[in-house]
Structure formats: C-alpha cells, structure tokens
Amino acid sequence: MNIEIINTGNELMLGRVLNTHQQWLCRQFADAGYVVTRQVAVADTAVAIQQAVREALTRARLIVSTGGLGPTSDDLTRDAIAELVGRPLREDPTIVAALEAWYAARQRTPSPAVMLQAQVPEGATVLPNANGTAPGLLMEVRAKEGGGAESSWLIMLPGPPRELRPMFAAHVLPWVKATFPLAAPFVCRTLRSTGVPESTMQQQIAGPLAALVARGLEIGYCARPGEVDVRLVARGPEAPALVAEAEAIVRREVGRNLYGVEGESLEAAVVRELAGRRQSLAVAESCTGGRIANRVTDVPGASEVFWGGFITYSNALKERLLGVRAETLAAHGAVSEATAREMAEGARARTGADYALAATGIAGPGGGTPDKPVGTVFIALANAGGTRVVRMLNAFDRDTFKQVTSQQALELLRQRLLE
C-alpha cells in the first residue's frame, strides 16, 4: 500500500525551518508497520499544492497533507484540494460551535477569517483539534475524481506540531489500522555501533546474514561521525523470528561495538552503565574543549554519575589545574601519551571520581608536524586499576574532530566498564 506525505509551506522551500513532520509521521507509520513511500514538500500556492496532490492521487492509497488549514492568507490547502477534487465547501455547524466555544473560553471573539476554518469539503469527515482551532479533514477520493484505480484517502492535518501530533495519535492512526489492517506482522529493529567503519561493518555481517536476506530480511546502514546504525527489517509471519535471528548474528559478529538500540546515544549508554555500577566520572578536556562533558550532561540523570572536570586548553592550565609536570610538557609536548596520562590522573586525583577521561590533540587546521600530523589525538582513561592511553588519527574538520574524539573517549570508557 502506497502512503504519501505532502508538506506545504514557503518557509520549508526557503530553508527557514526544519521539516520535523516528515520524520515524526514516517516514524509513527513505520512503528505501526506501514511504510511511507514518498514525501513531498511544496510551497503554499494553490498551483503547487494541487499539482502535488493530483500526482499523489495516481499513486497512493493514502495521502497525508500538513499545513495550510489555518485562518491566514497563506492557508490554502483546504480550498486548493476541495477545488481539485470538485467538492464544494460547506459550513460545518459542529466546527462553528467548537470555534465559538474555543474563543469564548479565552474571552475573545472569533474574526471572520477564523470562521473560514468551519468550511468543509462535501463528504469529508472532521477530525477534532484538541489543541488549536483548525480541524483536520479526512475524505475518500474516488477514481473519477482523480484517484487511482482504487479510491484514495486524503487526510489534511494542521501545521503546528502540538496540534498535528495529538490529532494523528487520537484520530488518524486508529483509523488507518482499522481501515487497512496489516496482512502480516512487521518488525523494525535498529542496533547502534561505534568504532567500526560502515564498510567494515558490512563486510562483517553481510555474509552471515545472507541466508536471512534470502528469506526476506532487509538490512540498512546509517553512518554518522564515529558511529554506524544497522537496521533490520522484515515483514510476514516469519518477521519476528527473522529479525531476532539477525540481531543475534549481528551481536555475535559486531559484539561489543554495539552500544545501544533504537534511539539511544553513546553518552546515554555510558551514563546507564556507570549508574548501574554506582560509579562516577570526571573529565580533563583539551582539544575536545568541553564536548565530552556537554554530551554526558545532555543525558537526563547525568548528575548521578558525572561530577565535573576541567577544560585545559592552555598549557599553563594543564599544569596549574591538573598538575601536569612542566618537564612532561617540555619533553613530550602537550599532545603526547605522557601528557594525556597525567591529565587523566590529575583529574581523577583532584575530583575523586572513579574514572577520569582526558583528551589532548591537534584539531587543526594548523599545528601538525610529520610525527604528529593534524588530527593526532591521545585519549587517556584513569581509574584505580591504572591508566590506559590510546592514540588516534582523526583527520577531519574541527567539529567532526571534536565529535569523533569525544565518541572514542566515551567508547574507551564503555569498553572498560564491560571488562
């Protein structure tokens, strides 16, 4: 079954806002076993909206539009679609009453423009809006009105997320499930990894998963700086077993490089592992400049395991705040195994945390040498059992360098916790 989403809005086409509707709606559909086949964004002109809807009607069983139902001059979706499918607009007395009640409750009087929202294409079902004034609309479009061989369904939702999301959950998804019951189970599972490049990941798992792919498993990869997601998808009566079997194979092949499932971040996994052990963390950051601490403190509940730490961008502060020895800096330089070690040990001694992570490196663009090219970084992890230092080469732009280095530092700690 084809499902298409049409997002309308000049602000989308001018790149002024991020289209969060696409991800949210696609995810809601996918989690219920329906896959959106196409998403289209167009400006909010009648011509552009009608062209997009006309084309979608030839392909899709279900079309969801967002935006353009409100009271202002650029709210054209309802009128444009009614005109396209040849349905006159009629004032709906229940909407009139709802609008009057909404404004009365706020001690305001609705303007004539507001009352335009009570205009409904003939034959459409009204979806109540619990969080705003523009109702949603649901209508069947038969083939002779522009629909495909079978009739199509058009659902128009208001643009504000806080109106659209509750309306979709309360009125659209239950209707979709009842109207288009799934022929077979659907399972989608995402496993998140770090420390394995995308191409290596595929080399590791593609062979072992080949037999399952032949039985209908789909594999997807999604790479971000320092991490790769593997997505396992299947449909049909075998789907739960197929995906479970595939997950077991990926876990066997990729093993401890998998840090979480679905939307969990590496920092959330680290906070979870530390909290489970009632252990604490401090940091001493040079080249990452606070990125590690910022990521860890993005996690709700981080204060239970994260005590704080030091940002020592200058050599003077490495000595003064962390006790790195002047001789170490003179003999080995600020970017060295010895300095990273003394930073981590200094941070641990000064905070009393169980673990201390330190990073010192050359983010670039300047500062490289033949021995230590731009991107060179030393990451140290100190705990009661001793200090471990790794050397990495992260030859990226500044932002990616900080992100990947913080990723490697968090992963060094996570691997240590799993030992």
Add this chain to the structure above:
Amino acid sequence: MNIEIINTGNELMLGRVLNTHQQWLCRQFADAGYVVTRQVAVADTAVAIQQAVREALTRARLIVSTGGLGPTSDDLTRDAIAELVGRPLREDPTIVAALEAWYAARQRTPSPAVMLQAQVPEGATVLPNANGTAPGLLMEVRAKEGGGAESSWLIMLPGPPRELRPMFAAHVLPWVKATFPLAAPFVCRTLRSTGVPESTMQQQIAGPLAALVARGLEIGYCARPGEVDVRLVARGPEAPALVAEAEAIVRREVGRNLYGVEGESLEAAVVRELAGRRQSLAVAESCTGGRIANRVTDVPGASEVFWGGFITYSNALKERLLGVRAETLAAHGAVSEATAREMAEGARARTGADYALAATGIAGPGGGTPDKPVGTVFIALANAGGTRVVRMLNAFDRDTFKQVTSQQALELLRQRLLE
C-alpha cells in the same frame, strides 16, 4: 527556473533520521536568489529513485539528489540514475587515485566495495569530496534521455552532511551561479540578534521598514532557541540600495542586540571581540555542563582567547575546584546569586583569565521549588572591575535550557565587551 531536491534513504522513510539536507540546501539556494520548487524523499530502491528522477526531469531544470553514493549495498543512486538515463558506468582513474590516497593517509586498505565509488556515468563531471570517499557527480540530461523540453542538469551529492555541505559550497553553488545567472540583481542579507523575542523584533522594525516593503523589500524572521535572524531580501536594480537602507534601519532600531551577519555564530562574535582586545576567557559551568566551553572551542582560533575552565556539576567540586564556600552553599543553595558569583570569581582567580563566566541553575525536570522553579538560572561574569550576576527563567526542555543559558552567558560577556 524549477529546482527540485530528491532525498533518498530508507532511514528517512522509516522516520529514523531528520532530513536536515532539505533545510540546508533550500536555504543555500534561497540565499543565492534561487528558490527550490519541490523536495521529494523516497526509499533507496532503484525503482523509487528512478521514478522520482524521471518525474523531476519532466519539470525541473536542475535536480539535486542526496545520498546513495557510498560503498554499501543500499547505495543505489548512482547506478539507478545511470540506468535511467542510459549511461554506462566507467571507472574514473582520478577517483581511484583519490580513494587510494585517502586510505593510505589513514593507514588502511580500501575494500573492493569502496572502489565501486570510482564508477562514473559516461559524460558526468566528478565533484571532488574533500571530507569523504564518495565523489559527487554532475551531468546534463538531454530531452531524449528523459529530460524536459530544455535539457536538465542532475547533481548527485553524498549523504553525510559534513561531505555534502563543503562540496555544495565549493563546487555546486558557484556552478549554479555561472550556469544560470540571475536575470536581475538579488540581495539577501541576514542580521543575527539575541535577547529580543521574534514578536518584539517585528514590532520594532515592521513600522520603520514599511516604506521599503512598499518598494519591494521582503522581510523574513527565523527564530531559534535564544536568537532571531532578520532576513532582508530584494530583487531588481534597486535591490542593493533597498537592502542597505533596510539594514541601516534595523541596526538603528535593534542596536546592540545584533551580534553578527549571515552565518556568524554568537560564540564566533565573542571570540572575535576578545581577540581584538587581546583578552582571555575562562568558564565555570554547572547546569550548562560544558556547553559554553564547547561552543567557544568550536570557533577556529578560540585557543588565542579561551584558556579553559571548570565543570562543577556536584556541590563538592564547586567547593573543591572553585573555592565556593560551604556556608554560601548552605545559606543560599547551589542555585543562587551568591554561588554564581563565587564560581565566576573562583574560576577567574584560579585561571588568571581576564573574564570568567559561570552558570548555575535547575535544568529540570526535577529540582524546582516555589522560589526557584525549574528553569531558574544565575549567570555571573567576573572581571577586574567586579562581578555581575543575572537571574533568568529558562523553562525549556533540557537541551534548549542548556543552549539558551549558554547563549545568555555569551551575550552577557559580549555586551560587557561593548561597554
């Protein structure tokens, strides 16, 4: 001229990632005077990609696709498009050499899958990828190959933003400007502000700009957490004068709340102001957890002005690392004017920096009291002349709380520097 964007990726259709390409590309085009007329997202199957491209070719002069150029099995865009327009793939020796150099520099050996990225449709121009392995591709599609009445241009860009964005800036936008010169001058100027809500901004400038709007000026607003951009746009021979006049009016009305132009960040403006004065900064962060330091160190050249600082998430570290007095914490609490003051003064004394910024607050969801509800934050700025503390109420989600608080802290410093 019609411009269409085609984003490919199952992860988009399954709602697993946010489509940031749409906003970024639409914005880049709009800022250069070109408006994207349609954006489409489809799954990464050959059928879906070919259908989307086939339809776009009937409408658009320029089509930009994103994703599907990499080395894994779901990277199908290049092959699907080459097949659609009937162009055989040929190995490009310059890409082969670039791939071998890329892997040699990282002391790794490219797999055969990686080398597939050297396959180029006949007649396509290769766009070098400075930040990854998959090159971009640019090709003209004539009407008999599926293009419209005029020939169309197809540009294929890699999916990772850190590869796509520099490639677009270096190779695509200059080519677009040269190939499709604008018929009339186009000027787009963005002024960035902080500390003024969007509706207040509009009240301040809409009246004074009304006469220019009547002469063709367009005003746009874009609000992000803690900041508002004002966009001044005009077309035609009068455009440069109109926009210059409008900018003067906005500067007069909004004054010191404007911190930069175009893409400059507040942290970059702060680093610029500090560097111009040869002054230095340190931080003491509690509730922001490293966000201020992370933002400042995102700016190239930050090491000239930023020395480092402290993250003191726990009360114990506020005392031990910054010298906040136990009596202060007992009498006023960690979230108080007195604690913020002692944090900033402690950070300044311990680092020797000219300025020290401190933030302590309640990010939530827990921890609020009637006196100090969730979102309460105290921000302190210490320098040789004394210490200034402001109290704010940032009742947002955790991430927005950290972002807005770091914004207010940086702005407190910037305003102090301008005095």
